[in-house]
Amino acid sequence: MANKRREGQLSRSLAAVAREIKEVSAAVKDVEGQIIAVEDKISEVDSKLDSIDVELQRPKLGKDAKLRLLTKEEDLRRDKEWLRTKEELLWREEELLRTKEEQLRMELLLLKKEQDLRAEARATVSSSVSYLQRVLLMEAPSKTNMKREQLDKAGGPLINNWRPTQEAAGGLLPALAHLTFGEVAELLASDAAVDQDAVNVAGQLCCICAEIYDNETAQAQLTKHVRGLLLPYLTGPEVVQITSGFAGKDVSPDWALGDRANDPQNLFLIGEFRPGIGGSGDLHFQGANYHLHFWRRRTASNIFKDTRCPAFFLEVVGPHVRLSAVAWLDRVTIFPLTPLLNLLPAHPVTKSLLMPVARMLAALRVGLRKLAQAHAAMPVHTADEPDQVAQAGPGQAGAQETREAEADAAEPRAEDAVAKAEDVQRSACTDVFKLPWPIAMDARYDAETARLLANHTYYVDLAGIDESVVVKLCESYGLEAHQEWADLGLAPKILRSTTLPGGWLLVEMEWLPAPEWRPLSGLSEKELRKAERAVQQALERAHIATNMVHGDARPPNCLVRRGKGAGSWEVRFVDFEWAGPEGEATYPVCLNTDIPWPEGVRYGKPLQQEHDIQLLAATLAARRATAAPSTTTRATAGRRRGTRGPGAAQSLHTAANYRSAVPPGAAAVSAGHRIVRVSWRQRGAISWTRTAAPGRPLVW
Structure with missing residues (x-):
């Protein structure tokens, strides 16, 4: 009801402002007409003065006639002065009217912007349902056609993986998507010492993956060897290997780690292993699909609703390894944390190939521990949906296995997908939209008021006080220059700055509100x-x-x-x-x-x-x-005027x-209006870091 009332108010306000603009425009035209009339009169007076000057030059002009002409000239000059004063007042009135017209047009723009935002909010709910319908009907990752899914014009890309373009399938970078991703990225970029265990495991991994696997059981052999090596290094009391209940029938990656072995509630790592780079498909895309399949069975869980479902994806492709970050934001998003690292046994002759792998493994282990700690700190989660099977006791094991087998055997139906998606939409979390974690998780900010101004730049209210700020997230910033120019009163005041994990910087500054600025x-x-x-x-x-x-x-x-x-x-x-x-x-x-x-x-x-x-x-x-050009000119009495x-x-x-x-092309939103309250899960297929095509022209 509140939304409908607000939409009604918007419609009435738009109509009222439009009427007022029309009235002001008419007043401007009236004043312009008066100015033109005054200028015509001034021109007429000038013409009379010219005539008097000619008369005064006559040699036989009598004294009385000359006195009359001089008196008339003086009266005309007073008239001209009065007309000039009136003209000046009319110009000022015109200036005020045009300023008011601009303010009204700005108000109209803001009202239309809010109206558009509300329309977008309605569209995002529909998009969310559509995306979840699509997810719930997806086939196994190995059977998913990447080209078809990524080039879907109606629903957008299935996965935000920057393919085929940043504009089409770009998303939020890992360091801003989740704190743990930023911490891991920082470890990967550091030159801190790596522990001996990581070096030893990296050396053995190089030896395993340098082997040439050329028979039908190659992948199984490689998977067995890699899992056997990494299992004791990466797992612990809170990070365990998932053995059953990952997803539906025939949907299970080569390796997965989560919070428990059977019917896990959370996912920390997906691993996929191939004997070589050759072959069809994109392993990166498949890894993101496994993440999607895991969480589509748990869409009613508190973890899905309250977190970004962060996990790591480890891919071994022949003598190469790569680590990526994957999360469910507006849709599943995956981005590499490392390039493909070489797995060749060149040590101890050189450590150039060994140490990047060791550093990656050490960082991954830290990241897994942090994800597990965050999971353990969450409230107790209960299974509240048919797909999510609670851990059963001995007396319930048979019934549980029967239910799981029946669920795996049944193909998802469209009507079930629609109902499930609508249910998820109704129960989705209440965040306004998906924000970078430094804004969303900082109690300093009222995250519900945050709005994207430009790429990685946000308007947001401070929590508990009536004050708004701008928060800019960047990898480099001229803080010294900004501060010195601000001291001169030539830049917004810097309120605070802080370094973030992963090489990013947060700069909080004074908000300069429109339409004043x-x-x-x-x-x-x-x-x-x-x-x-x-x-x-x-x-x-x-x-x-x-x-x-x-x-x-x-x-x-x-x-x-x-x-x-x-x-x-x-x-x-x-x-x-x-x-x-x-x-x-x-x-x-x-x-x-x-x-x-x-x-x-x-x-x-x-x-x-x-x-x-x-x-x-x-x-x-x-x-x-x-x-x-939109100027009209009128030459009168030596003046040129432009409207x-x-x-x-x-x-x-x-x-x-x-x-x-x-x-990046982001929607600019003015400070005068709050964005519609929409759950970040409800934002559906709309990427909140949507970008523009390369070579975008300069826009005015």
Whole structure:
């Protein structure tokens, strides 16, 4: 009922704002007409004054006639002065009306945005049901056609595995999906000493996988040997080998570890082993499918509803091994934590191949322990669905086995899948949407208010207080440059920053709300002409005072608002990911070729202050060259007047998503409205890190 009431309010508000915009537009036209009439009168007065000047030049003009002409001239000049004053007042009235019109258009945009969000929320519920229907009807991983499932235009990719493209099947990176993944990624990237047990197991694994398996039992032999080696190293009291009850009939990976051997409630590791790289199919895709099949039998469990179902996937392909992270976010998502590592017995001649494998095994063991500890810390979970069979006592074993056999033998039916999916949708957890764990799991933030602004950049309320902030997650950030520019009042205040596991950084900063603050790229042409100089002066001031370079000083990263003085503008620069000292900080790998970068901007080249100035000028020039002019002119009494359009109504705290070679395209949501309360499981097939196609053009 509350949603319906809110939707009714939205419809009424939209209609009211539209009517008010229409009234203001009419008032603007009326004022413009008055200004034109005044200018015509001024022109008429000027013409009369010109005539008087001619008369006054006559040599035989009498004294009385001259006095009358001078008196008339004085009266006309007073009339002209009065008309000029009236014209100035009318211009100010027009300016106020146009400002009000812009504010109304911004309000209209925000109302439409909320309306769109509510429509999207309804669509995500439907998408969630559709995805779960699809999951519940899937065949065994070995029989699943990857091309068909990944290129499904209606339902989207079955697995977010970045195939065929990041835009089509990209997802959340492991270090942001789960704390444990970030900790494992950090261990993999560190140069800390590796324990002797890991080195010994890695050496034996190299010897096992370097063998040449060329008969029909090759895979069975390889699986037996690898499991026998890794079982004592990776398992423990809380991490055990799953022997039965993984999923349905004929659905079981080569190896799996979970919380218990029979009918496990949780999954920690999937292992798949092949004698060689050759053959059809994608082992990575199959591994994610096993994760999907495990959890589709447990969709009513608290673990499925309350966690992201994190697990590791270990694939051995001939003399190679790779470790990946897999989780169920909006859909099953898998991403490699390591490349394919060579398993060749080159030690002790060289340790170059051995040590990366040893480090991977040591990190995996730590990760498995952490997943098991997190599982043990959760409340007691009870089986509350037909598919999830509770651990039976001796007297119940026969009935349990019969039920499991019957369940495995029965093929899922469409109507059962629909009913199951709808039930899961109703019982899904109540998170607003799937967030990076540093926001979702930090009590500092009210996660239900969080909204994605740009790639890895979120608006969120602080818990318990009436204050909003922006949280940016990145692998590098010019904190020093941002802080120095903020001290000058030229950047949002930094509230805190912290290093995260896996090489990421969290930067929390002041929120600059719309429509008060707008990107330079969101101004009308008339406003832009006035604000542009203020931005240029602010940039020059920052350069002189700090010797820092922004690195991406394009209009979307320059926020402005009207100052207190007439015609003045305040400026704040945002998005300091590349920023740093001039000549020391360097440009990153990916630079969008659609952006008119100045000469000298290349990967690894040092940032220069002149690049900031040139980039700002070039992007503004590009806008003027491509924008359709919307000015009408009238030459009257030596003046040219231009009428301006409503201006672009867009507000982003940052627009970094347009600058990289594969720029992420995320929906920008204004601060004035809360996102509709939708469970993250209900977001269905909509990826909350959806990205744009490579080579996306510069957008204004």
